[in-house]
Amino acid sequence: MSDAVFFAPMPDAPVPRKGSLMVQDARTRKRNAAEARFKAYGLGAIGVGLLALIILITSILGNGTSAFRQTEIMLNVELSEAKLDKSGTRDLEAMKKVTTITYGPLLAKGLEMAITEAGIEIEGLTSKDVSAMISKEAAAQLRDLVLADPSLIGQTIPITVLASGRIDGYYKGRVSLASAELDSNVTPAQLLLADALKDKGLLATTLNPAFLTAPDASDQRPEAAGLGVAILGSAYMMLVVLVLALPIGVAASIYLEEFAPKNRWTDLIEVNISNLAAVPSIVFGILGLAIFINFAGLRASAPIVGGLVLTLMTLPTIIISTRAALKSVPPSIRDAALGVGASKMQAVFHHVLPLAAPGILTGTIIGLAQALGETAPLLLIGMVAFVREYPAIYTEADGLFGEPSTALPVQVFNWTQRADPAFFERASGAIIVLLVFLLIMNAVAIILRRRFERRW
Amino acid sequence: MSPLIMLLLVIAIALLGYFTARGRAVRMVAGDTRRLASLPGFYGQNAAYSALIPAFAVFLVGSVLNRIALRSDGLGLWRDLITAYPGLVSLMALLASAAGLAIALFRTHPSFRSRVAAEGWVLSLLIVAASVAILTTVAIVFSMLFETVNFFRQYSWTEFLFGINWAPDFRGNSALGILPLLWGTLYISFVALLFAVPVGLFAAIYLSEYAGPKFRAVAKPMIEVLAGIPTIVYGLFALITVGPMIRDWLAQPLGLGSSGSSVLTAGLVMGVMLIPFVSSLSDDIINAVPQAMRDGSLALGATKSETIRQVVIPAALPGIVGAVLLATSRAIGETMIVVLGAGAAAARLNQGIGEMVNPFEAMTTVTVKIVSQLTGDTDFVAPETLVAFALGLTLFIITLGLNVLALYIVRKYREQYE
Numbered sequence: 001m002s003d004a005v006f007f008a009p010m011p012d013a014p015v016p017r018k019g020s021l022m023v024q025d026a027r028t029r030k031r032n033a034a035e036a037r038f039k040a041y042g043l044g045a046i047g048v049g050l051l052a053l054i055i056l057i058t059s060i061l062g063n064g065t066s067a068f069r070q071t072e073i074m075l076n077v078e079l080s081e082a083k084l085d086k087s088g089t090r091d092l093e094a095m096k097k098v099t100t101i102t103y104g105p106l107l108a109k110g111l112e113m114a115i116t117e118a119g120i121e122i123e124g125l126t127s128k129d130v131s132a133m134i135s136k137e138a139a140a141q142l143r144d145l146v147l148a149d150p151s152l153i154g155q156t157i158p159i160t161v162l163a164s165g166r167i168d169g170y171y172k173g174r175v176s177l178a179s180a181e182l183d184s185n186v187t188p189a190q191l192l193l194a195d196a197l198k199d200k201g202l203l204a205t206t207l208n209p210a211f212l213t214a215p216d217a218s219d220q221r222p223e224a225a226g227l228g229v230a231i232l233g234s235a236y237m238m239l240v241v242l243v244l245a246l247p248i249g250v251a252a253s254i255y256l257e258e259f260a261p262k263n264r265w266t267d268l269i270e271v272n273i274s275n276l277a278a279v280p281s282i283v284f285g286i287l288g289l290a291i292f293i294n295f296a297g298l299r300a301s302a303p304i305v306g307g308l309v310l311t312l313m314t315l316p317t318i319i320i321s322t323r324a325a326l327k328s329v330p331p332s333i334r335d336a337a338l339g340v341g342a343s344k345m346q347a348v349f350h351h352v353l354p355l356a357a358p359g360i361l362t363g364t365i366i367g368l369a370q371a372l373g374e375t376a377p378l379l380l381i382g383m384v385a386f387v388r389e390y391p392a393i394y395t396e397a398d399g400l401f402g403e404p405s406t407a408l409p410v411q412v413f414n415w416t417q418r419a420d421p422a423f424f425e426r427a428s429g430a431i432i433v434l435l436v437f438l439l440i441m442n443a444v445a446i447i448l449r450r451r452f453e454r455r456w
Numbered sequence: 457m458s459p460l461i462m463l464l465l466v467i468a469i470a471l472l473g474y475f476t477a478r479g480r481a482v483r484m485v486a487g488d489t490r491r492l493a494s495l496p497g498f499y500g501q502n503a504a505y506s507a508l509i510p511a512f513a514v515f516l517v518g519s520v521l522n523r524i525a526l527r528s529d530g531l532g533l534w535r536d537l538i539t540a541y542p543g544l545v546s547l548m549a550l551l552a553s554a555a556g557l558a559i560a561l562f563r564t565h566p567s568f569r570s571r572v573a574a575e576g577w578v579l580s581l582l583i584v585a586a587s588v589a590i591l592t593t594v595a596i597v598f599s600m601l602f603e604t605v606n607f608f609r610q611y612s613w614t615e616f617l618f619g620i621n622w623a624p625d626f627r628g629n630s631a632l633g634i635l636p637l638l639w640g641t642l643y644i645s646f647v648a649l650l651f652a653v654p655v656g657l658f659a660a661i662y663l664s665e666y667a668g669p670k671f672r673a674v675a676k677p678m679i680e681v682l683a684g685i686p687t688i689v690y691g692l693f694a695l696i697t698v699g700p701m702i703r704d705w706l707a708q709p710l711g712l713g714s715s716g717s718s719v720l721t722a723g724l725v726m727g728v729m730l731i732p733f734v735s736s737l738s739d740d741i742i743n744a745v746p747q748a749m750r751d752g753s754l755a756l757g758a759t760k761s762e763t764i765r766q767v768v769i770p771a772a773l774p775g776i777v778g779a780v781l782l783a784t785s786r787a788i789g790e791t792m793i794v795v796l797g798a799g800a801a802a803a804r805l806n807q808g809i810g811e812m813v814n815p816f817e818a819m820t821t822v823t824v825k826i827v828s829q830l831t832g833d834t835d836f837v838a839p840e841t842l843v844a845f846a847l848g849l850t851l852f853i854i855t856l857g858l859n860v861l862a863l864y865i866v867r868k869y870r871e872q873y874e
Contacts, residue, residue, distance in 0.1 A: 031759055031762070032759070034759070034761060034762075035759045035760060035761045035762075037761075038760075038761035038764070038765075039662070039666055039760075039761065041658050042658045042659065042661050042662025042663075042665075042666055043662055043666075044658070045654070045655045045656070045657075045658030045659040045662065046658075046659045046662055046663070046675050046679065048655050048731075049655060049659055049678075049679045049682065049728075049731045049732070049735070050675070050678055050679070052682070052728040052731070053678065053679075053681060053682055055697070056685070056689070056690075056693050056728070059693055059696070059697040060689065060692070060693065063696060063697075247585075248585045248588055249585075251581060251582045251585035251586070252582070252585040252586040252588065252589065254582055255579075255582035255583055255585065255586040256586055259579060259582065260586070268590060269586050269587065269589055269590060272589040272590050272592075272593050273589045274859075274863060275593070275856060275859055275860070276589055276592060276593060278782065278785060278786075278855065278859045279596065279789070279852065279855065279856070280785075280788070280789025280790070280791070280823065280851060280852070280855055281789070281791065282789065282791045282823050282826055282827070282848070282851070283596060283600075283789070283848055283851065283852050284596075285826075285830075286596075286599060286600055286826070286830070286844070286845065286848045287592075287595055287596050287599050289599075289830060290599030290600070290602075290603065290845075291595050291599050294836065295523055295527065295599075296523060297523065312588075312592050315588065315589065315592070316589070319589075343571060343572075343575055344575075345575040345578055345579070369684070370684075372686075373685075373686025373687070373688065373689070374686070375686065375687065375688040375691075375791075375792050376687075376791035376792055376795075376823070376827065379827050379830075379831055380826075380827065380830050380831065382831075384831055409686055409688040412688050412692060413688060413691070413792070413795070413796070416691075416692060416695055416796060424696055427692055428692065428696070431688070431689050431692055434686065434688075434689070435685075435689070438684065438685075438686070442684065
């Protein structure tokens with residue numbers, strides 16, 4: 001009987017494996033292929049991320065680096081007394097009445113003289129073409145020069161002026177002879193003339209420090225637009241954020257981490273902080289508009305308003321990192337201080353806080369870097385306005401940081417809204433400046449962390 | 457009295473208080489400071505805080521009352537008072553300062569535990585600082601609520617919530633339905649997540665499960681750089697690089713559109729922005745799955761990818777859902793990318809489904825319209841301006857809801873393995 005059972009076919013016995021362990025069967029191959037595919041997807045995803053980063057950076061650098069170079073024309077201009085100071089008294093008030101409209105033709109004449117002296121002959125070149133080679137900004141530059149030093153009148157002085165935006169674009173690849181045919185703002189003859197001037201050394205594309213220092217310029221003169229006001233405005237706002245957000249953030253963190261009892265109120269604060277960190281930035285802009293401008297009556301576009309809004313946005317970041325820094329200080333430090341008779345407050349302020357300082361500082365810098373790049377809320381509080389005056393730190397009428405200003409990221413947005421494509425180059429250049437600032441701040445944060453961080 | 461003079465005076469009173477109280481305490485014990493309950497400096501500190509803090513509190517409350525009285529009809533008595541005496545608030549602050557100082561000096565006594573009192577003042581400052589977060593939230597809600605109520609007085613709320621047309625006109629007769637904007641917002645966010653979630657998730661899986669420490673040390677920070685780039689940079693990238701590329705290589709050859717700004721442009725670029733967001737959150741969550749679960753699966757003969765797909769991901773799923781919800785909330789609230797990349801024309805919901813879902817069509821979002829209705833010359837009584845506050849409130853409620861839900865899910869999930 002037992003034999004019969006032994007030999008009876010077993011219904012669900014597995015099919016014995018045939019072949020060798022050294023050779024993979026079809027199923028194993030399939031599973032291994034799936035494994036390799038899955039791994040490749042992962043690597044591909046990282047590749048996509050890195051590729052996006054690289055394309056982004058190269059696109060910005062490729063479009064923007066040319067903003068740091070600018071085409072200039074060197075010419076001699078005759079400052080005739082008959083035109084600039086009819087009275088001959090060198091009276092500043094009288095001379096101020098002479099507008100840039102008078103200075104413009106002087107520059108054009110200077111350029112025409114330079115062309116004849118150099119023996120350049122271009123077919124179809126009109127005198128209007130010649131005067132349009134020079135930026136509209138140059139007349140103002142010459143006027144400022146003369147008003148600063150009236151003794152120049154009557155002399156012939158050498159001056160370096162900006163070339164107009166299209167001529168500049170020709171040397172940066174935006175404008176070509178073919179596109180000039182279709183463009184109402186530039187003629188092919190002008191471009192030929194520019195080449196001829198370049199051969200004679202009268203026209204050159206050089207470094208352009210004014211991009212960092214000059215104020216914004218109007219729609220017609222992209223070649224003169226600079227970031228001076230925007231950088232100043234951003235600096236003021238960062239100062240406000242630092243002065244307000246750091247103490248408030250640190251105080252709030254100390255309370256929550258060291259003193260707060262577990263109750264409804266502290267729970268509410270905690271929930272609020274984590275939610276504020278995720279509120280869309282534009283909502284903070286609405287807050288700034290409604291509370292700081294419409295209710296408190298602060299001036300629109302003022303760095304103080306921007307600074308306050310950015311402070312509120314940065315607080316959660318600073319609080320979260322400060323709390324982490326405080327948490328990382330071991331309790332033995334507090335216990336030791338308490339053991340020799342310090343109060344809790346003394347233990348925290350004399351011992352825990354100094355030990356947590358590097359971490360707090362790092363978090364603060366990262367928070368500031370975030371605030372520096374923030375754009376949307378600043379649009380709503382009017383920082384998108386066209387501002388040419390450098391804002392003062394303090395004025396009697398507007399108070400501390402109360403004068404209208406723009407900010408670095410808002411200036412970028414502002415320039416993207418202009419018609420002339422030369423402003424896209426400016427915007428990309430401004431982004432480079434912004435990214436350099438962010439890079440510096442983050443590098444400082446990393447160095448601080450590496451250098452001062454203590455592991456317990 | 458101007459606030460600046462008041463400030464200087466209060467500081468002077470505080471300094472005076474510090475030295476008087478300190479000297480008084482020392483004199484009371486005839487120079488033998490061991491008999492004092494606290495170190496002499498604390499008597500001074502207590503006096504200084506007593507002079508400073510009440511003064512500032514009074515000044516702050518008074519200034520806020522001033523603004524309210526000047527801007528609304530309530531508080532008539534207060535308005536009459538401050539118009540008659542413009543320096544009233546500063547004067548009251550000064551009085552509060554003097555009163556605080558007097559009380560502190562009166563309480564100075566060798567047995568008075570001035571350290572406890574001084575630290576009480578400091579603690580009160582800490583509590584005030586911590587409450588700024590709550591104040592901010594309250595301010596956000598109220599700043600939008602008031603104007604939204606004003607808006608709904610002029611424009612029917614059913615029209616706003618269910619209207620399918622967006623056509624503001626400052627001469628009146630505007631159609632201000634939110635649905636076209638909401639559709640644009642959700643569609644662009646959907647495209648962004650369609651790109652960011654698989655990429656971010658696979659990147660997180662690779663980094664946490666496959667990558668060696670060296671590769672991880674390089675790749676993880678590189679991906680996180682994407683999170684540190686300001687959104688205006690992404691916006692410009694969409695405007696001058698991605699937009700024209702999609703238009704020239706995809707939209708025009710396919711004959712589906714001719715606009716540089718489109719749903720796809722904004723969605724893709726926003727997706728890039730969200731990659732590090734999804735990947736670093738998912739990375740944390742995947743790392744939190746206990747190793748024992750992986751070991752068990754591998755011991756049963758599963759391959760690594762089978763372990764990940766059938767054990768790790770299901771275990772981490774709630775957390776990943778939370779991360780995706782957070783990313784969604786980020787995408788819905790994003791402004792600069794859509795301002796520069798998505799265009800300003802509201803979706804036309806009555807032109808058929810093809811028009812609605814064409815990803816090469818320019819489409820606008822809630823955030824874009826908040827910006828466009830509130831920049832430039834604004835008139836705070838016109839419904840066309842006030843609608844921005846209603847849009848802002850809607851946005852705030854949606855993102856808040858998503859955040860709370862996401863945090864709840866993530867927190868609940870974390871507790872599972874702890």
